[in-house]
Amino acid sequence: MIWIGDVLVSLGEGGVYNERMLGSARIWEPYRSKLAAFYHVGKGVELVPSLRVLYLGAANGTTVSHVADYCEVVYAVEFAPRPMQDLIEVARRRRNVIPIMADATRPETYAPLVEAVDLVYQDVAQPDQASIAIRNCVFLKPGGYLILMLKTRSVDVRKDPLIVFDETLLALEEAGFTVQESVWLAPYHQDHAAIICVKPEKPGE
Amino acid sequence: MQSYWFGDVSEGRCSPVAVDIVAIVNRVLSLSTQMDAFIPPDWQQAVSCGVCSDRADYLVRLQEVCIAAAERSVREHYAGKDAELLQMVRTLDEMDTVINLLSERAADWYMVRHPAFSRKYRRTPSHILVRTIREKSRGALGKVAGEIEQLAETRTALAKEVSARANDVMPNTSALIGGLVAARLMAHAGGLLPLSRLPASAIQVLGARTALFSHLKTHTPSPKHGIIFQHRRVHNAPRDLRGRVARVLAGKLAIAARLDYFRGITAPEFLEQAQNSIDTAGKGNGL
Numbered sequence: 180m181i182w183i184g185d186v187l188v189s190l191g192e193g194g195v196y197n198e199r200m201l202g203s204a205r206i207w208e209p210y211r212s213k214l215a216a217f218y219h220v221g222k223g224v225e226l227v228p229s230l231r232v233l234y235l236g237a238a239n240g241t242t243v244s245h246v247a248d249y250c251e252v253v254y255a256v257e258f259a260p261r262p263m264q265d266l267i268e269v270a271r272r273r274r275n276v277i278p279i280m281a282d283a284t285r286p287e288t289y290a291p292l293v294e295a296v297d298l299v300y301q302d303v304a305q306p307d308q309a310s311i312a313i314r315n316c317v318f319l320k321p322g323g324y325l326i327l328m329l330k331t332r333s334v335d336v337r338k339d340p341l342i343v344f345d346e347t348l349l350a351l352e353e354a355g356f357t358v359q360e361s362v363w364l365a366p367y368h369q370d371h372a373a374i375i376c377v378k379p380e381k382p383g384e
Numbered sequence: 385m386q387s388y389w390f391g392d393v394s395e396g397r398c399s400p401v402a403v404d405i406v407a408i409v410n411r412v413l414s415l416s417t418q419m420d421a422f423i424p425p426d427w428q429q430a431v432s433c434g435v436c437s438d439r440a441d442y443l444v445r446l447q448e449v450c451i452a453a454a455e456r457s458v459r460e461h462y463a464g465k466d467a468e469l470l471q472m473v474r475t476l477d478e479m480d481t482v483i484n485l486l487s488e489r490a491a492d493w494y495m496v497r498h499p500a501f502s503r504k505y506r507r508t509p510s511h512i513l514v515r516t517i518r519e520k521s522r523g524a525l526g527k528v529a530g531e532i533e534q535l536a537e538t539r540t541a542l543a544k545e546v547s548a549r550a551n552d553v554m555p556n557t558s559a560l561i562g563g564l565v566a567a568r569l570m571a572h573a574g575g576l577l578p579l580s581r582l583p584a585s586a587i588q589v590l591g592a593r594t595a596l597f598s599h600l601k602t603h604t605p606s607p608k609h610g611i612i613f614q615h616r617r618v619h620n621a622p623r624d625l626r627g628r629v630a631r632v633l634a635g636k637l638a639i640a641a642r643l644d645y646f647r648g649i650t651a652p653e654f655l656e657q658a659q660n661s662i663d664t665a666g667k668g669n670g671l
Contacts, residue, residue: 252443260461267454270447277443277450280457290417291388292450295424318424337601 180218180225180249187215191248195269196241205245209367212242213302213328216367221360224298224324224375226250231296233318235283235311236303238262240269240276246300247273254293258282286315295320302328306335309350316354316378325356325376332370340370351376387415388425389449390435398433409453465553466576472546473571479539484510486532490517493525511536555650556640560658561615561633568611569637580645587641588612588634612637621666632665 181188181204188204199206209216217223226249237243237255239262247253252275257263263280270276281289283303299319301312312327319325329347331340348358356376364371386393389412391400401411427442436442461467487510494517495501503513511533518529547563554576557566572590573579582590589596591610599606609630613619621629636658643651 260458263454263458267451267458270451274447275443277447278454279450280454287417287419287422288415290419290422291415291425292412292446293424294426314419317419317422 180223187218189245189248191244192272195244195272196239205248207245212245213364213368213371213373214242214246214300214326216364216371217326217328217362217373219367220364221362221373221375223360223373224326226298230298231294232298232300233293233296233315235299235301235315237266237278238302240266240278242302243276244269244273247276250298251275252277254279254296256281256283256289283311283315286317290317293318296323298324298326300326300328302330304330304333306333308334309347309354312351313354316356319378321378321380323378324359325351325374325378327351327374327376328364329372329374330370331372340372344372348374355379386421386423386425387417388429389415389446390425390430391433393425393429393433398429400433400435403435405449405452408449409456412449412453413456464576466570469546469549469553469567470571470575472542472549473567476539476542476546477568477571479535479542483532483535483539486528486535487511487514490514490525490529490532493528494521497521497525554641554644555648556643556655557637559650559655560636560640560662561612565611565614568614569641572611576641576645580641582638582641584631584635584638587637588630617662617666622668625666625668629662629665633662636662 181190183201183204186201187207187209188201189207190204193200193205195205198208207215209219214223226246228249228251230250232246232250232253234243234246234253234255237257240255243253243255243266254277255266255270256279257266258281260280263278266276266278270278277292279289279292283301284305284307296318297320299312299315301308301315303311305311308327308329312325316325327347329344331338331343334343334347344361348361351358351374356378358374358376360373360375362373364373389408391398401408427436427439430436430442431438436445491503491513508516514529514532514536518526518533521529543564546567550563550567550570551558554566554570557569560566561569569587569590570576570579573582579587589607589610590612592607595604595607598604608627609618612630612633615633618626618630618633639654640658643654
């Protein structure tokens, strides 16, 4: 990751969402982007130019644009039409963003488009976040990473975030993932946790 | 066999589909994959298919296809008759909020200029007060009051348009509860399709979210009605019957919304029978 002092930045064409610049680098705000927050509070996965990324819950393409600055290609899945309009605009300016208007709970609708990826990043406001992640890991290469931004309040507003967190970790481990890192995104984002898992080299091991 | 956006791959051999982008987009939007046997596409297969020359070209082609497909999906999503109505209702409700806020503020400002003024015992409707403020105030306050009046005028025009559009888009629901309230129900559900999928019990308390959740959480009495309270047969009903009227009305609205979505035209027999049962519910006997 590229840091200028303690500011996380990415290198690419600016002006995507009026982000502040530091020289020619785009500042990646931790209060705005959960992934940026993750790099501030945890270790995260080092983004390198060879990475192919499947990004679920791409929204307006804000975080997507930063990920695209670091990686080879980003398959950006978003369901809602309004943010999709913005995402398409981002894709027009960034050759390595592939916008897909589809429901992340139904990978069968976009499977013919998405190649095997090194990283699945998921940030969706859905109750069944663990199962969405598990279903989408057919696209993940063995040994690849899953970064799950767990919105505990979307799973169940009435449940204690800590319990939701534990249940999600358990579900991921039962599906065969090895949890490598899990942190809360406070103070940048409330009731959000980031979980990094590794897909086993051979299924079943 | 694996079906990918660029072609079908079977036992290492790839048969390409049309080169034409529209044809590929059609294919992409209609394909559905069996996930248990799925192997992700590989750009080298696309090269052997003759769709592209190298990795960079693969991504260029794929992006072109995906942007076209996404654009079409967005367009289709907005093509429904309810898409614009939804924005119109939301604008209308926001305008109400803004007009109320500004009127209150202007009145407060006016009272500072006129220390002897009070609204007590006058029963002046808000719009009359705004007119008075405009006529009697110089400078910015008068202009603000003028703007509020303008806004109120636009609001009235918009309300008429909403009503007319709702009669067209959701004829059965509108016939039961009036265009404006019907449109509000639709906007709360997020569209005509989501509304038609709601159970009657949800329609009954649509717009009473705070009351509903406080009921679920702390066992306060359950809400009897949400938006549908705005309908005269609910709010004019005697207190002890309101719940019943709301329930019967919501039941009929659920059917009406489904008729509107799937049929799109008025169903006179249904409406007549529905009006009767709602009227009966309001009379307090029978049922």
